[in-house]
Amino acid sequence: MFHFTKIAVAAVSLLTLTACGQGGGDAAGSSEAAKAPAAQPSDAERQALLAALPAPYNTGDLENGRRQFGLCRSCHTVAEGGPNLTGPNLHGVFGRTAGTVEGYRYSDALLAAGFEWDAERLDAWLANPRTYLPGNRMTFAGLADPKKRLDLIAYLKVESGYAATAAEAPAPEAPAPTDAES
Template structure:
């Protein structure tokens, strides 16, 4: 194989393995403003209209202590990961019919990726990783 062919093959492999969007935490924090009326995150976060979102990824639906979830959320049997969150945040009521979350959703994939990056910074205690 020639050097040019190897270089081209390497470039294709790198592009194929690259994420679709570079995540921008600062943009995710701006997007978080859509969430903060109902949710808190960070050290000292508490439940409001919605549960706090510390340690969201890897957490099971209905698992935040002290928050009164709908039976739909309790029974949803979802463990939050990036893909489930992206699906949910586009249209919460479509994914979990009967949820108490009244939110029109975020449809833009880049904004969802940025918001995800922002949320993933916080562990279950609200400390930044």
């Protein structure tokens, strides 16, 4: 009866030994830097892009938004040039007409939607996709918490290129330092 413990202990040490045996070559990893993706914003740039978003999204928590995007990641990429998965790539989604990512086969519901995605529409869509556009094929139950949606939308704005584009638009110039004259 008490043999179980012994067997378990033996099994564990065997596993440990096996795991330790798998040391070795880390020749991989050097190729990573070579194919760097299209410039991703740094964390500081992300915070600046966030701060420049229209209220209330400038108050979004990017880290929580990233966590919430974990709900979408299995079906969507958001990086520029990212592949369509079960759902279409979301880069540039803000200001884009619904159902128009090239090479992606939408449901009739999305094809007929005819509006441009903005924060308000995305907010309603993410709260309950099924009722927002009946007949669509996005099998996502919805994100009920408005704060989570706010953080997620702020994250999407920063990561989908919306904020970067908006930042290129004529922005109020930072006041030049004038104390050089005195």
